[in-house]
Amino acid sequence: MQLTIRHETRYLYTAPLAYTIEQLHMTPRKEPQQQVQSWHLNVPGHVHAYTDAFGNLSHMMTMDVPHRGLDIVASGIVETTAPLKGRVPNGDALSPLLFTAPTRLTGATPGILELAASCLPDGRAQSRDLMSLAEHIFGAVRYQSGATAVTTTASDALALGQGVCQDHAHLFLACCHAHGIAARYVSGYIDPEESDHAASHAWVDAWVEDKDYHGWISIDVTHARLMTDAYCRLAIGRDYDGAAPIRGVRRGGGIESMEVKVDISAR
Incomplete structure (x- = not known):
């Protein structure tokens, strides 16, 4: 594309x-x-x-x-081009462990721990686990433009039940980090097609251990789907603050x- x-x-x-x-x-x-x-x-x-x-x-x-x-x-x-099954190469020298520590925006609270436990095993995850988490977040935090700010934390967005793409991404990261699973923030663009969501977008990469693949997959939490060729990646980081x-x-x-x-x- x-x-x-x-x-x-x-x-x-x-x-x-x-x-x-x-x-x-x-x-x-x-x-x-x-x-x-x-x-x-x-x-x-x-x-x-x-x-x-x-x-x-x-x-x-x-x-x-x-x-x-x-x-x-x-x-x-x-x-x-669309990455196969959302898989993006780990082309840098950074250890995935760098992306397991919580940040100011992605700290765990009891609500986040409960959400994470409903979807994720400890320490490692398969693609189906992570897609299940994305679907749960999509259901728990309704997309609402203007409901939050760039300083809103994952726990605040969960409590509010509304947010935008960066809130969905932060909540996903918080859940993964709570279970020791590497996950990182991605900022970029998406072809909006007929969607009302902004063309400037945020999503996540998460580390999976599937039977045939160990590495990053890229997940659009707001749409509960894998990254396709409709996405352009600008930056990765531990949260919004590092990739804005x-x-x-x-x-x-x-x-x-x-x-x-x-x-x-x-x-």
Whole structure:
């Protein structure tokens, strides 16, 4: 599948900013199932490109002159293929054990432990166990745009019974980590087709031990399905904080407003 993607983020402020620094994960990862045909990142200020500890293609943007807004635009064409049974190669040198520790957003609570115990064995899992967990989360936390924020924890989303894709991903990670199963956060894009869900998306990779395969499979918890060629992967991390498309700090600016527009077409 060929995905044509344009992701525009605009920040506006009620007062001038003296300084802004942003970490950007807005360039598709180099992976066997996705090939970048063209990609352009239009960013103001000073930009430094680097590869982070998780193998994500990253940029650090700094603005040290007075400004009242920022426009960040990423666009390009990515050719994707569907991974067999959702299996994505472990092409990096990182141990899966790195992705077994809980984070601020994925800590376990009694409710999470109960949900995890209903689906998962301890220490290892097969694909059917993980798909069962995704289906349970899909039923327990209804998709509702605007119900949560990027600071919402997995336990908060479970208690609320509503959330968005990042909440589904965090809850899945929390359940896996509670049973010692490696799982990591994925940020990227999805061809929305006729869905109401945003084209900017989050899902998970989880470590399985099936009879014929030991490794990562990629699961879209929000749709309770395996990753297909409709997905483009930007970054992996332990949670949203490590894989967010844009994350940073500023000095000054007063009140911030943000507009995000993502357009994806597929053929």
